[in-house]
Amino acid sequence: MANTPQSQKRARQIERRTAVNKARRSRIRTFLRKVEEAIASGNADAARDALQAAQPELMRGVTKGIVHKNTASRKISRLASRVKALSTV
Template sequence: MANSPQAKKRARQNEKNRKHNASLRSMARTYMKKVDAKIKAGNHDEAQAALKEAQPIMDSMVNKGIFAKNKIARHKSRLNAKIKALKSA
């Protein structure tokens, strides 16, 4: 339990930041799921458009420190590979 005024303030700030970060993380995951849903639906053009829309969001989450750089790079790479496989199929 925080006793000093500065510790109480930090506790308030941490809680506020935790909620904000959770919201951003959820938003990024939603964009990733939208791309995945388009891939599963089998529509190459829509999946490509969804990925193009999701990439800047994903990159901004890296810049904000919400996700690690390599995690987002891995997700983008895998989604792109799935879209390419969809086109060739």
């Protein structure tokens, strides 16, 4: 347990930030899940729309420090290639 006033304050701040970060991470995962579900259903238009909605959300997570830049780029790249393969079939 925190003893000094400063460490108590930091503990409170960390608690608040953790809640915000958890909500952001959950929101990003929801957008990614929508893309995955659209790909699984085989609907190319829905998958494309879901990917376009997910991209800015994922990159916003990068700017907020939730996700590493390379991780976000990798996820977008892999999803985009899967959506593209879906539309060509």
